Amino acid sequence: MPLLKFHLLKGRADDEVDRLLETTHRVMLRSFRVPEQDRYQIVTEYEPSRFRALDTGLGFERTENFVLLEVVSRPRSKADKIAFYENLCHELASECAIPPSDLMISFVENTDEDWSFGLGRAQFLEGDL
Amino acid sequence: MPLLKFHLLKGRADDEVDRLLETTHRVMLRSFRVPEQDRYQIVTEYEPSRFRALDTGLGFERTENFVLLEVVSRPRSKADKIAFYENLCHELASECAIPPSDLMISFVENTDEDWSFGLGRAQFLEGDL
Amino acid sequence: MPLLKFHLLKGRADDEVDRLLETTHRVMLRSFRVPEQDRYQIVTEYEPSRFRALDTGLGFERTENFVLLEVVSRPRSKADKIAFYENLCHELASECAIPPSDLMISFVENTDEDWSFGLGRAQFLEGDL
Numbered sequence: 001m002p003l004l005k006f007h008l009l010k011g012r013a014d015d016e017v018d019r020l021l022e023t024t025h026r027v028m029l030r031s032f033r034v035p036e037q038d039r040y041q042i043v044t045e046y047e048p049s050r051f052r053a054l055d056t057g058l059g060f061e062r063t064e065n066f067v068l069l070e071v072v073s074r075p076r077s078k079a080d081k082i083a084f085y086e087n088l089c090h091e092l093a094s095e096c097a098i099p100p101s102d103l104m105i106s107f108v109e110n111t112d113e114d115w116s117f118g119l120g121r122a123q124f125l126e127g128d129l
Numbered sequence: 130m131p132l133l134k135f136h137l138l139k140g141r142a143d144d145e146v147d148r149l150l151e152t153t154h155r156v157m158l159r160s161f162r163v164p165e166q167d168r169y170q171i172v173t174e175y176e177p178s179r180f181r182a183l184d185t186g187l188g189f190e191r192t193e194n195f196v197l198l199e200v201v202s203r204p205r206s207k208a209d210k211i212a213f214y215e216n217l218c219h220e221l222a223s224e225c226a227i228p229p230s231d232l233m234i235s236f237v238e239n240t241d242e243d244w245s246f247g248l249g250r251a252q253f254l255e256g257d258l
Numbered sequence: 259m260p261l262l263k264f265h266l267l268k269g270r271a272d273d274e275v276d277r278l279l280e281t282t283h284r285v286m287l288r289s290f291r292v293p294e295q296d297r298y299q300i301v302t303e304y305e306p307s308r309f310r311a312l313d314t315g316l317g318f319e320r321t322e323n324f325v326l327l328e329v330v331s332r333p334r335s336k337a338d339k340i341a342f343y344e345n346l347c348h349e350l351a352s353e354c355a356i357p358p359s360d361l362m363i364s365f366v367e368n369t370d371e372d373w374s375f376g377l378g379r380a381q382f383l384e385g386d387l
Contacts, residue, residue, distance in 0.1 A: 001314065001364075003364055035315040037313050037316075038312070038314045041310040042308065042309050043304070044171075049143050050171065052168055055166050056163075056258060057167070058246055058257060068169070081242055081243070100247060101247045102247070104246050106130075106132055106239070108237055109243075110364065110365055110367065113336045114339070114365035116362065118362060119359060120347025120348060121343065122339065125340070173302065180299070181298070182297070182299075183297040184376070185375055185387060186293040186295045207371045210380065211371075215379075230377060233374065235259075236373075
């Protein structure tokens, strides 16, 4: 937790995806101050005909590098989200050559009782986490 | 924003998917009064063994045309959601030959601070949108 | 409703997936007391390079059996969620040989107005459900 769901266009090599996931994980750790092993990332890749992303009129040109990242998390402060947006954008540009205009992020929040990490227990409720 | 996630059975031709996405986009624009370029759509297609959809006892017969649409959006009024359900159902029937009983929709809401469209910025918070 | 989204590693046979879906459906029916036909399940399978799941430092060893289950539902009580976690963990171990440390669950809640099951109508609002 958080759970990170990456939506990408097909065509990236394994090591590119690996670098994207590693970089995002490090930024997430720093922004949200969660345990190092708090890593839950899934990647789905799409043909262009199955993935349409424009710019809401903001003037961005989206390329084949476009990354749509959905984050499911218990509540984070507005400041933490803004820091995550800024830091991730900066790091993906420098580490993965992903243009700042190719990163879109969407958060959905839930609560402590909404997570079970294993053993059929709700670890946030039981003091394990 | 909103982000539209389509879940379909495998087997549609590209132009069928295209018509589905175009039609849904036009209905979304009309129902939610967002910018024309506010288009974020992803499509995942499944083998029947990986996609089970019954009818909650409502008496629908689901066919291979079944469309499950997840919408992630900042808050919309009840009236806007109801209009979206009605309009999308009507338009998919007339434009895409999708039976009214083959359309299921589920909304999840978030807030202004939960979206970054690019440049590492939270455009709804900063007056860009 | 709920909508159940399964994220799995590639490699399961059809009958294994079928048993996983059947078992989960029965546990869901018992935990949430919804109609028998209230079944909406989608399964996405990933290469290991596209699916990273660690343990938040809890000491779990994740295997190729790992199941990440996202649940989208109108509100459920804390007690119902805890029962669902416990029961699903138990049943997947006994029926599907999925180790208790290989089940992770995440809920996201929405409301009655957020569901249309067909015909362009919001069945929870209109007394159909």
